[in-house]
Amino acid sequence: MLHIAIIGSGPAGYYSAEAAQKKWGDDVRIDIFDRLPVPYGLIRTGVAPDHQSIKGVSRRFEKTSLGNNARFVGNVTVGEDITITELAGLYDAIVLATGAPHDRPLDLPGSDLGNIFGSAELVGWYNGHPQFTALAPDLTGRHAVIIGMGNVALDVARILSKTEAEFAGSDIVGHALDRLRESRIETITVLGRRGPHQIAMTPKELGELASLERAEPHVDPADFPPEEADADLDPGVRKSVGLLRSFATRAEAERGTKPVRIEFDMFASPVALHGDGRVREVEVAETRLVDGRPEPTGKLYRLPADLVVSCIGYRTAPIPEVPYDERQGRFANDEGRIRPGLYCVGWARRGPTGTIGTNRPDGFDVVDRIAADIGSGSDKEGRAGFDRMAEERGLDIVTFRDWKRIEEAEEAAAREGSPREKFVDIEAMIRAGR
Template sequence: MLQIAVIGAGPAGYYTAEALAKTLGEVKVDIIDRLPTPFGLIRAGVAPDHQSIKAVTKRYEATAASEGVGFIGNLQIGTDVSIDELRGLYDAVVLATGAPHDRPLGIPGEDLPGVLGSGSFVGWYNGHPDFADLDVKLAHCGVAVIGNGNVAIDVARIIAKTPEELGSSDIVAHASAELLNSAVCDIHIIGRRGPHQASFTPKEMGELGQLERAQPFVAPADLPPEAEDAELEPGLRKTVSHLRAFAAKPNEGKPVAIHFDFFYRPVAIEGDGKVERLIVERTKLDGGRAVGTGDMRTIDCGLVVSCIGYQTPSIPGVPHDDNAGRFASDNGRIAPGLYAVGWAQHGPTGTIGTNRPDAFAIAEMIAADSGGQGSERAGRAGLDALIAERNIHVTSFEDWRAIDNAEMARARAGAPREKFVRRHEMLSVTKP
């Protein structure tokens, strides 16, 4: 039977394993991740106060428990094992690595301390091991969040919430401690275009109007004539209705203000050894494009979080489209026996669920390319031999269950878990 390695244990990876089993019948799939834990974006990207979304892992657990599916964690492809070695062991290799790296802003001052990409900042409060030691300071009144999508809303909401509002979330202890002592009173959500071009969804927008200590504000002049809302698709129309309600609501005097700064683009970040202010330029729409007007404004802030998109990191031996920030492929086919799926294929667009049809498309491509027939490649046995030879401490799905149980056992009252944020902590509760 076919032996297939899937690189990345997030939504795209698990949907691919499910699709391969349903498309090919008998198949052996090994899901490999560089972290000791599975579930990728669900564990480290979904907002900690959105526990209902994280429930999708139950589906992935069912896939993980099915016959022929294995998990190998704490194994870095391209470093611990090369892509060529993996291709020599398996009939097909599918890259489902997502797009975990932040896109740069491309403006002066973005290298100042206090400028973070949303991947880093979200990883920090979600307990991703890569960002456990990130130096995040909320000691200034002002925070600038650049972007007009749901990630920007998540960032603003988490900063604005009270400790009590986050009590039932799985936000990690180091982030809770910083938020507890936060001096933030003005959060600016900055978008170069207007409300009708924003990518917010109604649920996330509605949540902002229900915060205990924060109130969202929208300048009425930034809203188009209400009659034009009729031309919008239903979801965006509902989002804009929330924005209109925010614009009409009197100031309630809450200690934290969330300002929607539409029609502004960042042009520079300034400060003496750290972020102190963001310079933005007023824009206007010209044929749907945002163009600068030359009207500049300064936003005082001590933290800038860029939520402008992500890119897939390269892997030695795999063609990569640096401009697009993803692997170079023909609808997911990179080379014979090598494929990309999800964000690694087409970039960071769509929702968690849109990975599923992508996965079935790749599974059908693999079935067509292989004729459904495997070879005499060594597969998992060969990979295990390499791991043993190189003395790499990998994790299994049973190890994940041990980590999961330990995290739940150490949770504070009312919270689902307290995550381990360092690899050695995770590995300490697994089998050697």
């Protein structure tokens, strides 16, 4: 019998469990650990609340947990409640699927001012992550600045600009909806160091800005290269650039017809934040591309900013006893192998790149590496050994059956039109599960 511990119950973790089930069938036992009492990681607390179709992949992961050879072990923090060395003594293989839950620091003068947030914080706040429940961003100012040109920046801009009616069908948590209802934001500036051809925004997410009820996207036509240059782009990027061009054209015809403006400020690199205890302005350096890299032109200007959200990337949280690559912000690994018996997948392996589906081949690849290193398993105790240790330490484990009770309680508490009202307190989750 092969015993595998997977640390993290998001997409990378569940795809790895699914791959192990397919490879070894009844000859494997898989424990999927999570520090929260609820599963699905990024699906629950990272995917935008108005993207319910993407969250539907959790139904696939539920089938994995309901199998006889895999189980969810919630409310257990690896590195605190149990160490990697202890897990290695119990399981033949450990797979780290912890994602990249920490914001990459915004290393600029003034970044310690008030009302400046990383995207992991703000997204966690409106998605009901218990760690960020008390965040309370002040949305009563007129100007917001979002730093970054990826899909997360689009998510934040969209959430900040939607009407309450546009959240129908979403699972945005009540405390965030209450705060957004009081928002007075009129301009949302999205800053990017490069130009339209270098954005990391996908067409679907970019296209959603065109149908917002009270917000209109604006792009400066002067930021674009000649249109014939678009022919050299990859098809997805070309489509995104086409949408940006349509925003630039439409902006001239419809300027000022909606109360909220989403301004794309390209070739713009933030260099400092200014304020009086809380942020009031972002100082920006104009850039130009030299051999594909942004370089300052020497021109500086300031943007009003009552709220700043940094969407510049994420880092994996270190775990004691696991080699860590500080520069890349992920576990040090060779194509998923940290050492025989210890592996990583998803963002913990490659950094915060790719979509949810990108994690699936990672899971199948790591299972092949486990098979090459470990073979068919050993005489380690696996699940039975962990259960004994958990009982000795008084760990309050949350099972998948407990999670289903939590889910039922969230669905029962949902406001009209919403699929659920998430618990945002760990103790409340555990009580509902019991």
